[in-house]
Amino acid sequence: MEGLEQVIREHAFFAGLDEGFCTLISGCARNVRFEAGQYLFHEGEPADQFYLIRHGRVSLGITAPGRGAVSFQTLGEGEIVGVSWLIPPYRWSYDAKALELTRAIAIDATCLRQKCEADHHLGYDMMKRFMAVLIQRLQATRLQILDVYGSHG
Amino acid sequence: MADAADVMAPKIAYVRRRRREAAQVWTLDLEAGEGDRFAFAPGQFNMLTAFGVGEAAISLSGDPAEGSRLVHTIRAVGPVSSKLARLGPGDPVGLRGPFGAAWPIEEAAGHDVVIVAGGLGLAPLRPALYRLLAERSRYGQVVLLYGTRSPDEILFRREIETWRRRLDIDIEVTVDHAGADWRGHVGVVTNLIPRAAFDPLHAIALVCGPEIMMRFAIAALRDAGLGDEGIHLSMERNMKCAVSFCGHCQFGPVFICRDGPVFRCDRLRGLLALKEI
Ligand SMILES: Cc1cc2nc3c(=O)[nH]c(=O)nc-3n(C[C@H](O)[C@H](O)[C@H](O)COP(=O)(O)OP(=O)(O)OC[C@H]3O[C@@H](n4cnc5c(N)ncnc54)[C@H](O)[C@@H]3O)c2cc1C
Numbered sequence: 176m177e178g179l180e181q182v183i184r185e186h187a188f189f190a191g192l193d194e195g196f197c198t199l200i201s202g203c204a205r206n207v208r209f210e211a212g213q214y215l216f217h218e219g220e221p222a223d224q225f226y227l228i229r230h231g232r233v234s235l236g237i238t239a240p241g242r243g244a245v246s247f248q249t250l251g252e253g254e255i256v257g258v259s260w261l262i263p264p265y266r267w268s269y270d271a272k273a274l275e276l277t278r279a280i281a282i283d284a285t286c287l288r289q290k291c292e293a294d295h296h297l298g299y300d301m302m303k304r305f306m307a308v309l310i311q312r313l314q315a316t317r318l319q320i321l322d323v324y325g326s327h328g
Numbered sequence: 329m330a331d332a333a334d335v336m337a338p339k340i341a342y343v344r345r346r347r348r349e350a351a352q353v354w355t356l357d358l359e360a361g362e363g364d365r366f367a368f369a370p371g372q373f374n375m376l377t378a379f380g381v382g383e384a385a386i387s388l389s390g391d392p393a394e395g396s397r398l399v400h401t402i403r404a405v406g407p408v409s410s411k412l413a414r415l416g417p418g419d420p421v422g423l424r425g426p427f428g429a430a431w432p433i434e435e436a437a438g439h440d441v442v443i444v445a446g447g448l449g450l451a452p453l454r455p456a457l458y459r460l461l462a463e464r465s466r467y468g469q470v471v472l473l474y475g476t477r478s479p480d481e482i483l484f485r486r487e488i489e490t491w492r493r494r495l496d497i498d499i500e501v502t503v504d505h506a507g508a509d510w511r512g513h514v515g516v517v518t519n520l521i522p523r524a525a526f527d528p529l530h531a532i533a534l535v536c537g538p539e540i541m542m543r544f545a546i547a548a549l550r551d552a553g554l555g556d557e558g559i560h561l562s563m564e565r566n567m568k569c570a571v572s573f574c575g576h577c578q579f580g581p582v583f584i585c586r587d588g589p590v591f592r593c594d595r596l597r598g599l600l601a602l603k604e605i
Contacts, residue, residue, distance in 0.1 A: 234514065244508040248515045251523075274511060314544075315516040319504045323538040324447030324477040 179204050182280055186227045187253030188304065196297050203286035209233075209273035215256060222265045224281045225257030231277025235269050247319065248312070249274065258305050258312075260284035335571045338377050338422030341398065343415045349401060350481040353448065354413040355389065358398040358421060365395040369430030370455035371562060371590045376400065377422025378411035385564070385585075386412070387452035388426060392459060398423070401451040401483065427571070429590045431456045431534050432560055440468040440526040442554075444545045446475050446517055446537020450483050452562050452589075453536050457491070464496055468531075471498045471524045475517025475541070478503050479510045498525060517541065521548040528553030536562040546593055556594035563589050563596075 180201040183189055189197070207226070209215060215226060215233060226233075233256050236246040247269075250256055256271050256279070265284065291298035345357040360366045373387040386409075390399025404410040415421065433456060441460055445453050460470050472491075476482055482501060492499050500520045502513035513520065517537075533554055535545050542561050549559055563584050571585065582588065582596070 236508075242507070246506045246508070246510065246514045247504075249502075249513045253523075315519065318516045318518075318540065318544065321540060322477065322504070323540045324475075324481065324504070 179206070179280065182229065183227070186229070186280070188227055188255045188308075193300070196300055199290050199294070199297055200282065200287065203283040203290070204280050205283075207279050207281045209277045209279070211273055211275045213273050215271040215273065215279075216267050217270050218267055220267050222257060222259040222267050223284050225255060225260045225284060226271075226279040226281055228252055228254050228256060229278045229280065231279075232274040233277055234272050234274050236272065237269050244270065244272075248315070255305075255308055258309055261288070261301065261305055335424065338375070338383075338424045341421050341423040343417055343419045343421060344397070346416055349483045352404045352413070353401065353481075353483065354404070355399060355401045356412070356415065356421075357390070358400065358423065359396065360398055360423065366398055366426075367395060368392055368426040368455075370433060370459055371431040371452055372426040372428045373452070373589065374398070374400065374423055374425030375427065376408075376412055377424075378408050378415070379420065379422060381411045382408045383422065383424075384408040384412070385427075387562075387564075387589075389451040389454050390458075392455050393462060401448070401454075403448050427585060429588055431562075431590055432532065432592075433459050436460075436532040437466045438468070438530075439558075440531040441470050442521075442524060442526050442531055442533045442549070443470075443472045443474075444517060444521070444533060444535045444537070444549070445472070446541040446545070447477065447481070448483070449535075449537030449541075449562070449564075450474055450476075452564075453534060454484060454487075456534055461491070461494075461497065469498065469526050470496065471526055472500070473517055473520040473524060474499070474501045475520075475537070476501075476503055477505075479506050479512070500524070516544070518544045518548040521545065521552055524552075528558075531558060533559045534561075535559065536564070539563075557592060559593035560590055561593060561596070563591060 180197055183201055184192060184197050228250060230252055232249055232251045234246045235248045236244045238244050259267055291301055341358040341360045343356050344359050347355045349355055368388050370392055373385045375383050376386045377383045386400045386402055389401040390397060402409050402413045404413040443453050460467055491497055502515055502517055502520055506514050531554060533549050535542050546559055
């Protein structure tokens with residue numbers, strides 16, 4: 176457990192995390208590894224865990240008829256894969272695929288949700304961290320929708 | 329000093345080569361006439377005339393060390409640029425220039441240099457990259473962060489691949505969306521800024537791209553610790569005369585053609601956020 180706690184404490188996403196929270200989160204965590212091309216999860220599946228990337232790169236994408244898989248974001252070391260675990264219906268709305276050998280910490284979502292319900296300070300801390308990621312991704316999505324590099328750019 | 333008639337009268341140059349860069353984007357090599365050497369500084373632009381159609385400001389995108397070859401990268405968006413982009417070897421082009429303020433390449437000596445380019449914005453930054461790489465030892469880290477729409481719209485692709493093999497420049501390319509065969513980054517270029525290796529206290533940033541992208545890039549550079557005095561951007565708003573007569577490119581108190589197109593961010597304070605100006 177000691178090893179996992181340390182990895183979580185040092186992961187960029189959890190910078191400044193309270194020691195007690197770190198222990199609680201570690202209780203829901205395990206090490207995972209994905210080979211290049213392997214999926215972390217698929218669209219439509221239950222969002223029962225999320226991932227802190229330690230090494231490697233992950234592509235988020237949606238498969239569109241006639242276009243194949245369209246990637247809209249790649250994530251790397253120090254970033255988080257999966258935000259749908261926090262809010263119902265706890266379901267992935269895209270695919271996540273390892274682009275290269277990827278090592279990550281998987282956090283069991285049911286386990287962490289229960290701890291967040293039991294300790295709202297932990298829940299609020301999680302909300303603030305995930306909200307920051309959501310806002311950043313929302314802004315990025317807006318720029319992508321505006322298609323700023325188009326000929327009107 | 330040249331009088332108004334001189335600066336408004338174009339010289340004739342001829343297209344020597346034409347290369348396709350991406351859908352709607354072409355690079356033209358021009359020859360400025362026998363033995364003419366053409367000196368320009370990275371960031372400057374020429375006014376190119378497509379005869380019978382009109383004139384447009386187009387940045388120099390080639391190597392400033394190659395004085396006789398004038399390189400321009402053009403996206404066909406309207407009448408002038410579409411005509412220019414269709415010209416082939418031997419065709420004449422009207423040429424006035426070079427005009428405008430340059431990237432602060434000299435000032436950047438001894439600093440890390442972070443180049444943030446979006447889409448066609450890489451074109452006016454390429455001459456700066458040539459200069460930085462030609463005198464590489466004068467600079468600290470050199471970082472190029474380039475964002476564009478999709479993998480097939482990456483400009484100067486072969487050159488980027490060659491530069492990537494050098495160990496003395498960090499290059500990250502990201503696209504807004506990609507198919508399954510793309511192994512690189514996907515996402516907005518601003519995402520690359522927090523992860524880039526440079527010392528914000530000793531860095532100069534050169535930014536060019538669509539205005540919205542530049543606004544977000546400036547915000548991300550500030551978040552990374554850069555001051556506005558260290559951030560330079562090129563404003564490519566429309567212009568007509570290029571010699572501050574007509575006022576077409578006036579942007580608040582500044583004329584882009586006379587005072588820019590390269591501006592230090594603190595000198596544009598507030599103007600970028602204004603909607604209509
Ligand atoms: C300093 C400077 C450097 C430039 N460098 C280059 C370059 O290297 N390569 C290149 O292809 N273009 C460059 N441009 C832009 C180019 O000058 C304009 O796109 C020009 O208007 C093209 O003329 P046109 O007749 O083809 O299109 P227009 O009929 O003038 O415009 C067609 C459409 O494009 C839009 N548009 C035109 N110019 C811009 C602009 N600057 N920003 C956003 N939207 C615009 C117009 O609103 C219109 O919808 C530069 C502009 C400036 C001021």
